[in-house]
Amino acid sequence: MKKHALLVTCYLLLVTFASAQWGWGANDAVEELGNGALNYSNRLVTATGIGAISPLAQNPGMARATAVRAAKIDAMRNLLEAVMAVTVTSETTIRGSAVENDVIKTKVQGMVQGARIRDINGDGMGNTQDFRYLNDTTIEIEMEVHMSGISSVILPMIGYGTAPPAPAPTTSEATPTPKSGTITGLIVDARGLGVRPAMSPRIIDQNGGIVYGSGSFTREYAIKFGVTGYSKNMDTAINDPRVTGNPLVVKGIGVQGSNKTDLVIANSDAFKIKNADSSANFLQNCKVMILLD
Numbered sequence: 001m002k003k004h005a006l007l008v009t010c011y012l013l014l015v016t017f018a019s020a021q022w023g024w025g026a027n028d029a030v031e032e033l034g035n036g037a038l039n040y041s042n043r044l045v046t047a048t049g050i051g052a053i054s055p056l057a058q059n060p061g062m063a064r065a066t067a068v069r070a071a072k073i074d075a076m077r078n079l080l081e082a083v084m085a086v087t088v089t090s091e092t093t094i095r096g097s098a099v100e101n102d103v104i105k106t107k108v109q110g111m112v113q114g115a116r117i118r119d120i121n122g123d124g125m126g127n128t129q130d131f132r133y134l135n136d137t138t139i140e141i142e143m144e145v146h147m148s149g150i151s152s153v154i155l156p157m158i159g160y161g162t163a164p165p166a167p168a169p170t171t172s173e174a175t176p177t178p179k180s181g182t183i184t185g186l187i188v189d190a191r192g193l194g195v196r197p198a199m200s201p202r203i204i205d206q207n208g209g210i211v212y213g214s215g216s217f218t219r220e221y222a223i224k225f226g227v228t229g230y231s232k233n234m235d236t237a238i239n240d241p242r243v244t245g246n247p248l249v250v251k252g253i254g255v256q257g258s259n260k261t262d263l264v265i266a267n268s269d270a271f272k273i274k275n276a277d278s279s280a281n282f283l284q285n286c287k288v289m290i291l292l293d
Helices: 002-022 060-084 094-100 102-113 147-154 219-225 234-238 267-280
Strands: 030-032 036-039 044-052 132-135 138-146 186-189 210-212 229-231 248-256 262-265 288-291
Touching (some): 036 060, 094 147, 138 147, 262 267
Parallel strands (some): 186 248, 229 288
Antiparallel strands (some): 030 036
16 A cells, blocks of 8 residues: 555655646646657747767867757757647658648748747746756756647638637727626536547537537637637636636536547537537637646
């Protein structure tokens, strides 16, 4: 019993350390890679790179500069590998799309070349103060790209819904409080189904009808806000700004696609969603959260 408790404690400490290193929350939907991570909750792809100081450098300044350059090259190489692993839909990944389309491959590579240094110390800068000096001869750098940039490259140009109607003018600049009973978003509880996060998942009814997909929103909304939000905790999901207020909560009953990203819901729940959305228009605004294990 004591041994089991010790193993659980060690696991929790490892998760806490990893979360602190990469800057994600305990309830974020994250896929870890060898030298990077895909966070589908905060929509960041992150990777590390390490550069060693050459003993042949003529002075300390040159030694540090060569180590930093090597670390950046290593980080961007690892970041490209991480970006290629991003799941787009139930059937595609960035790597698969890049293999089939040289234009996409070139654009993805160019986007990674413009990656930023991750702001580790929280000063909002992302500069040399965020480097880690692991020992006298090694420097570690973390770099990241936002999934909005990936979306702008990878998402097709057609097949989307129309823009949501402009909000009615109000006398106050503050966001108006939703009317009592108004649905402010959708949460699909997919825990226990083995569903994986993706940039563009779908929600499907038992007959195969699409309840939520690319036809529900504009391409601009998908790029700017992401098609869905992800969380591992119900309270966190309910209070997420994407759906907070009075979200409709339904239970997923299955998963589809080779990448296991598309959710199946009961026909009765599909009816509830469509009925609520007819007046609230939350699907047009990508106000959808998916709860994962």
